[in-house]
Amino acid sequence: MKLAVLGAGDVGRSVTDLAGEYGHDVVALADSSSAVIDPAGIDVERALERKVGGDPVGTADPESVFDADYDVLVEATPTTLDDAEPGFSHVRRALEADRHAVLANKGPVAERYDELRTLAADSRGSIRFEATVGGAIPILSTIEDETPQAVTAVRGVLNGTANFILTRMAAEGLDYEHVLAEAQDLGVAEADPTFDVDGTDAALKFVILANVLADGGFSLSDATVEGIQNIPGSALDLAAEDGRTIRLIGEASREGVRVGPRLVPENGALAVTGTRNIVQIETKHAGSLHNSGRGAGGPETATAVLSDVGRLAEL
Amino acid sequence: MKLAVLGAGDVGRSVTDLAGEYGHDVVALADSSSAVIDPAGIDVERALERKVGGDPVGTADPESVFDADYDVLVEATPTTLDDAEPGFSHVRRALEADRHAVLANKGPVAERYDELRTLAADSRGSIRFEATVGGAIPILSTIEDETPQAVTAVRGVLNGTANFILTRMAAEGLDYEHVLAEAQDLGVAEADPTFDVDGTDAALKFVILANVLADGGFSLSDATVEGIQNIPGSALDLAAEDGRTIRLIGEASREGVRVGPRLVPENGALAVTGTRNIVQIETKHAGSLHNSGRGAGGPETATAVLSDVGRLAEL
Numbered sequence: 272m273k274l275a276v277l278g279a280g281d282v283g284r285s286v287t288d289l290a291g292e293y294g295h296d297v298v299a300l301a302d303s304s305s306a307v308i309d310p311a312g313i314d315v316e317r318a319l320e321r322k323v324g325g326d327p328v329g330t331a332d333p334e335s336v337f338d339a340d341y342d343v344l345v346e347a348t349p350t351t352l353d354d355a356e357p358g359f360s361h362v363r364r365a366l367e368a369d370r371h372a373v374l375a376n377k378g379p380v381a382e383r384y385d386e387l388r389t390l391a392a393d394s395r396g397s398i399r400f401e402a403t404v405g406g407a408i409p410i411l412s413t414i415e416d417e418t419p420q421a422v423t424a425v426r427g428v429l430n431g432t433a434n435f436i437l438t439r440m441a442a443e444g445l446d447y448e449h450v451l452a453e454a455q456d457l458g459v460a461e462a463d464p465t466f467d468v469d470g471t472d473a474a475l476k477f478v479i480l481a482n483v484l485a486d487g488g489f490s491l492s493d494a495t496v497e498g499i500q501n502i503p504g505s506a507l508d509l510a511a512e513d514g515r516t517i518r519l520i521g522e523a524s525r526e527g528v529r530v531g532p533r534l535v536p537e538n539g540a541l542a543v544t545g546t547r548n549i550v551q552i553e554t555k556h557a558g559s560l561h562n563s564g565r566g567a568g569g570p571e572t573a574t575a576v577l578s579d580v581g582r583l584a585e586l
Numbered sequence: 587m588k589l590a591v592l593g594a595g596d597v598g599r600s601v602t603d604l605a606g607e608y609g610h611d612v613v614a615l616a617d618s619s620s621a622v623i624d625p626a627g628i629d630v631e632r633a634l635e636r637k638v639g640g641d642p643v644g645t646a647d648p649e650s651v652f653d654a655d656y657d658v659l660v661e662a663t664p665t666t667l668d669d670a671e672p673g674f675s676h677v678r679r680a681l682e683a684d685r686h687a688v689l690a691n692k693g694p695v696a697e698r699y700d701e702l703r704t705l706a707a708d709s710r711g712s713i714r715f716e717a718t719v720g721g722a723i724p725i726l727s728t729i730e731d732e733t734p735q736a737v738t739a740v741r742g743v744l745n746g747t748a749n750f751i752l753t754r755m756a757a758e759g760l761d762y763e764h765v766l767a768e769a770q771d772l773g774v775a776e777a778d779p780t781f782d783v784d785g786t787d788a789a790l791k792f793v794i795l796a797n798v799l800a801d802g803g804f805s806l807s808d809a810t811v812e813g814i815q816n817i818p819g820s821a822l823d824l825a826a827e828d829g830r831t832i833r834l835i836g837e838a839s840r841e842g843v844r845v846g847p848r849l850v851p852e853n854g855a856l857a858v859t860g861t862r863n864i865v866q867i868e869t870k871h872a873g874s875l876h877n878s879g880r881g882a883g884g885p886e887t888a889t890a891v892l893s894d895v896g897r898l899a900e901l
Contacts, residue, residue: 285871292735407869407871407873407875409724413724416727416897420607421889540878556604556722556885556886556888557880557885557889558886559879560877560879561876561877562877565874571873574736574872581731582731585900
């Protein structure tokens with residue numbers, strides 16, 4: 272398939288880098304201010320070198336990507352809330368031109384799912400968004416193969432930054448501020464870690480899951496969300512005396528979405544460590560399926576995007 | 587899709603029972619001596635009642651299933667080794683008639699994979715076999731979505747009977763014979779448990795995985811296999827002193843297949859308990875993906891069959 276990649280951050284660059292290995296061509300790559308376009312496939316190495324070197328990816332106007340001859344638009348620009356722009360409009364334009372769209376950007380599918388559904392129904396193109404939930408872990412395709420109607424709920428840990436912080440607080444008996452600073456030094460937490468530690472990032476993912484289960488109807492404002500910023504080290508010590516620990520757990524069902532710190536058995540499935548993510552998919556006939564893996568990272572998330580591209584190629 | 591189901595054991599009956607919920611019709615169901623066929627869809631309730639009541643499913647000759655108007659043949663007759671008959675010929679006849687085949691029967695894909703691949707290449711029908719590996723757990727579709735070339739190895743616990751026995755031996759300090767008898771009482775082990783406890787069942791599954799990774803070339807005779815029949819209770823006690831336990835672990839890569847009892851960390855991912863299964867899928871770009879869930883059971887395995895039918899319906 273011919274890919275037009277919007278966004279040249281970790282995910283966009285990794286998709287561009289790995290596309291050839293999966294048998295696809297990148298015909299366009301855009302960052303916020305420029306684009307490089309080549310119907311025969313862009314020079315991937317050169318474009319990534321420019322970007323990593325601090326330069327724009329190209330010299331074309333990003334707008335011109337939409338005129339390129341592509342099969343799948345990969346939306347990997349930063350997640351935005353509420354109107355989810357400009358990501359939403361990028362996807363809308365691809366669908367209106369009867370092209371496919373694969374999202375790594377959570378905004379449009381968390382905040383404006385119903386509108387996307389309508390646009391996709393009226394288009395010869397389809398949307399897929401595995402990369403928006405759980406990075407490398409194939410959660411949405413698992414639900415799709417079970418059929419959403421056979422899935423009753425999804426529960427788990429879907430933010431690696433918060434999970435890393437809680438793991439380290441418990442392991443070392445350190446307080447939150449100290450471990451957050453450590454996480455930022457390691458690049459596990461961003462300079463502005465708000466969405467990771469206040470539960471918003473996890474909530475967006477569980478809202479997307481609720482939309483998949485219920486076929487729409489949810490946005491971030493429907494979620495009940497509590498973060499990890501106020502957990503004292505003493506809470507983790509107390510939990511440990513009882514053979515338990517604390518994790519930022521989310522749950523999505525057709526009834527709603529909740530994210531918050533929860534006590535979980537120390538050696539149980541939900542007590543994943545470090546930046547690892549896990550979901551428990553509850554099904555009607557097949558019991559509980561657990562999927563765990565790396566929830567974030569350029570290459571990891573890119574594999575989810577390219578997996579979606581592969582599924583679109585089968586249509 | 588219209589399904590012709592061969593085999594009226596746990597899996598065949600569950601597929602027949604759940605097909606309607608997934609939007610498919612069962613137009614034929616055969617046990618070893620009879621068949622019931624109806625182009626408009628068989629009376630599922632009646633057929634299952636007859637079978638559960640000890641009667642044949644129908645009055646037709648099982649041979650006549652192959653003349654029925656079906657889209658997908660579901661091969662759910664008992665696993666046989668070496669020539670994998672009659673299951674292999676069932677699948678061959680479906681493919682030669684340009685129909686799809688979905689297998690729950692491990693024999694043909696473990697023992698004669700290369701021949702099946704050739705038949706499928708020459709047919710307008712395709713074969714899928716998620717149900718042959720890990721029951722409800724979507725292992726093969728995960729590997730397919732990652733692309734097999736991006737997967738380097740698969741390791742894990744894929745026999746619930748052996749896992750149950752080892753879990754109980756460790757938990758209760760009982761010996762193997764005692765726990766095997768308990769497992770048989772509970773229906774977790776068969777009257778003849780040989781293939782479960784000697785590692786053959788697990789080996790068939792890891793051979794299938796190696797065939798998927800390497801695109802053929804493996805059969806059961808290529809696997810190095812050791813079972814759990816000779817593990818004394820004292821071995822588990824010793825392991826526990828070291829924070830470890832013993833599980834029947836299999837591993838498949840392009841280099842080969844091995845199954846045998848291994849020491850694993852007591853609280854690690856591989857130490858699943860009871861009849862639960864787990865696989866660790868090692869990937870080039872996405873780290874290690876863990877999938878766990880129920881590895882066996884009529885409804886559980888049926889969900890894997892119906893998931894495959896759904897993927898065929900997309901083609």
